[in-house]
Structure formats: C-alpha cells, structure tokens
Amino acid sequence: MGTVGKALDLLDLFTRQRAQVGLSEMARLSGLNKATCHRLLTEMESRGLVEQIGPAREYRLGPAVLRLAALRETAVPTRDAAMPVLQALARATGETAHLSLREGDKLVTIAFAYAPTHATKVMMEDADILPWHATSSGQAVLAFLPDTEVTALLARPLRRLTEVTETDPTRLRLRLKDVRARGCAETAGTFESDAQSVAVPLFLNGDSAVGALGVAVPVNRMTPDRQTLIRRELTVAATEIIDLWGGQVPPAVTALWQRLT
C-alpha cells in the first residue's frame, strides 16, 4: 500500500465515539510508527483535512472536508436531492427513514429523516457504518451485487450482534437469494434487538446496487399491515430517488417491486 493510502486510512480512525485522537494513540490504532504518523498528519493538516486542537494537541477532522463535501454535493446532489424524498417517506410511514451508500467495502448512512408522529422511534446518526450481514440495507445491497463482490464483502467473520443475527455465510446467502427474488430485504432484531427494518436497493446505471433505502421501526409497533405499507412506500421513494439521481431502475427490479405485496 502506498503512502497516500496510509494517510487516508488514518482518517478512518476518527469515529463518532472517538472524534479526536492524539498522536500516540493514532500510531497505536493504525500500527504505523509514531514519526510516520506525525508526518502524515502534519501533511494532511497543511491541507486542512485534519486539524490540531487544544493543549493536548489532539487531531480531528478539519474544515476542508466541509468544503469538499459541499463541492461534491453541488456537482452530484446525492444527499440534497434525496433529502425531501426521505422526509416524505418518513412522514408517509410514520417511521425513521434512512439512506445508505456503498463506499468500497463499507455501507455508510449518509442521510436520515425522523417522522414527527411518534414519541418512540429508531434513532440514527449520520456517517454510521452499517454491517452488511445484520441490516436490511446491507442485505438489500448484497442481494444486488455480483457474486464475486459478495464473496469479498463477506470474507471477514460475521459478528453476532444480537441473539438472532445470522452469522453463517451459507445461510446468509440463502437469505440473499430470497431478497433478490423479492426486491426487498427485511430484518427483525438482527442489528439492534428492539428494531425491525425493511430496505430496498438503490441503483444508478446497471444492475449493481450502489446503496439502499430503508425504514426502521420499533419491534413493538410493527404489524403486517404496516409492513406492507412500508414496502409500497419504499419502492415508490426509491424509484423517485433513483430518478432524481439521473439513474435507472433495472427493469427486472421494477417488475419485482410492482409484484410486491
């Protein structure tokens, strides 16, 4: 791996739980030498990608990422375009809607919307990384990815997040086959034990999924009727978003979605 890759990998060490990291810890987390780490960080700091703060001189993500994100959004209004649809979806279903995109081997939540209706709802956060095997969004994407990619993404051991998380690759693949046949993934308590969710894949051009649109519901509120409603609304919203992105729903998927009950 090149130097640039190492530097960029350092950025992935920042998480919501660990928004700022000191030099030594950075070296420890990344496995790089402290001196190397320091050089990479100062180089990124000079470009504003990270910044150093406080008396402890800890590092955190810098303001440049805001500029880059704004630039990306004006060029490719992925998030901004989908936001209104996402809000409408949350309103129509009365539940939490969220949009995730694939970034290499990660599935990242880039937007979400709460419904004003209920006091209890499934909470979400931006920039959350979703596990492929334990979320409906993850499964929705996997089901519409070439087999070689699926294999690569499921190569690492599948963590058992709750009592009912499917951790057996073979059984998971059977599940994906089902998702592929229906055009829609559904999980209950596999990620967080009190949340249930439904998701559909999102496409741009071609038959390969680039992300997923999902709705999450507290388990105690889910009913068959509600589930049916959510499925319907999801397919409508997904079609709309793909259209806004200037993409196309694969005809095969459109057919599946029309047949969905």
Added chain:
Amino acid sequence: MGTVGKALDLLDLFTRQRAQVGLSEMARLSGLNKATCHRLLTEMESRGLVEQIGPAREYRLGPAVLRLAALRETAVPTRDAAMPVLQALARATGETAHLSLREGDKLVTIAFAYAPTHATKVMMEDADILPWHATSSGQAVLAFLPDTEVTALLARPLRRLTEVTETDPTRLRLRLKDVRARGCAETAGTFESDAQSVAVPLFLNGDSAVGALGVAVPVNRMTPDRQTLIRRELTVAATEIIDLWGGQVPPAVTALWQRLT
C-alpha cells in the same frame, strides 16, 4: 512536499466549474507526471475520496467526503450550529448572509442564507473561495490576524477584479488598520461590481480570526440606515455563533462592536 500533499492538492483541482477531470488534464493542471497522477488518483479512489465515472473515465470527488463531513459536523457542529443564526440574520437584514472559514491560505464559504424578502439578491454558492483583498469577509479576517500571517497571505499579486478593487498592498494594509479599529469591514463593488458587503471577523479562542460573517447587498439597495442595521445585526449574530461554537469574543472586539454605529 510529500506524496500525500501532492495527492491532496489534486483534490483542490476540482471546482464547481470543473467538477470532473480526466487523467491527462489532471496531470496538466497539477504539473505532475501522468503516471504519478494516475497512481495517486487510484489510491484515493480505493478510499472513496474520488471516483471514476462515465465512458470517459473522468474523476470526480467521491462519496467518502460526505461521510467525513458528516463525521466532522457531529463532532464539531460548525455549519449546522451556525445555520439557524445565519438564516435569522438573512431575515433580519433582508439580505444574503454568508459564513466563511479560513482554511490555510484560503477563505472558503461554508454556508449562506437568502432572505425571502426581495426578488433581487446577491447569489452565493457553497465552497466558494473568496479573495482576501477584494471581499469584506477577507478583510475582516486579515485585520484580525498576526502581521506575519497577513504578509504571507498577501504575498501573491492581488488581482484587479473590478474597477475599484484595491490592488496596492500598502493601501490595503491601511484599510485593514481601519477595519481593526472598527471591528467591521465594508466593501462596495470590489469583488463584483454590483454588490456591496459588510463583514465581521469570527473568533474561537484567542485574538486571531478563524473566519468571517458577512452580509451582501445589491448596490442599488444600500442606504446608510440599512448599513447601520446590518452592522448591528452582524455583531449580534457573530457573538451568537461564536458562543454556539463554544468560543469567546475577545473583549477588545466586544468593546469595538458595542461602540459601532
């Protein structure tokens, strides 16, 4: 300059006017060898910082910047925290309000808000890079920066953007002295000939400005009364934003702002 710096500099070649760039053009713009450029880009692509699209295989900013920006905002709600204040400022003044942050040697607009009042207004865009010498925001920041930094930032020749742009460093420094004495910068037609604007510096900790808050008005609508109103509203809004950021207005500046008419 290290390899990482070169890679990150490539990101700055993306602008709103030029959202996607081919390999050869990238090499031309950056002055790097095509092979080098290619390696840096593919390395960044593997981390999602850029992506390649279309039959022409052009490069553009990737989805990872969205995730990083979201992460940065949850850690340091710079933009999100300021947004409501910015909107209130736009409403109160009836004009376009904008917030810019310093990123190394650049001044970047990271948020703006339009007033619903008028049909004509000064338009803005996210991720705009403002010239230090020709905008009130730029001057507001410069006026509250250590002299050594000012010298560095004004080292490059000052472009004459309109008829009345000040391009003489010595005269500009006199102007900055005035801004420093008043706590507020005002320009008319120095950036775009039909826009006039007022700006105040923003602080975090210490006496060094980190950005600026500005209001832009079409020249034909500006009156002394309006200008006074804008100054007042600006200082109030700036104080509020700095407070939301968990920073502190330097006492000397608070005093200036109270004395402003």
Added chain:
DNA sequence: TGTTGATGGTTCATTATTTGAACCGTTGGT
C-alpha cells in the same frame, strides 16, 4: 482505410522519499 492526435493506462530502471529506533523536552501523577 489509413493517418493523426487525443485519450486512459502501464512498465521499470533510476532516484528521491519514506521509514522507524532512538532520541529530546514537557507534562502530570505519585
């Protein structure tokens, strides 16, 4: 149909940069 000139991408010997153990100066706790 062959020519030209542009594109994206690759190769590999040369070269310059990255690397990391050991170091320094500070800080905070005991």
Added chain:
DNA sequence: ACCAACGGTTCAAATAATGAACCATCAACA
C-alpha cells in the same frame, strides 16, 4: 525526585515514488 506518557524530531537504511517511453483505444478526417 521520580516515572511514565505525551508530542515531536533525527538520520542512516530501506523502500516507495517517479517519469520517459510505451500500449491500446477512440474520434475526427481525408
């Protein structure tokens, strides 16, 4: 006064970056 951890620096050795020349492909054009 001591120790341990911190951020940061040094410099010879090791490694990765570099770039001229190279393909393959495409579009325009005669």
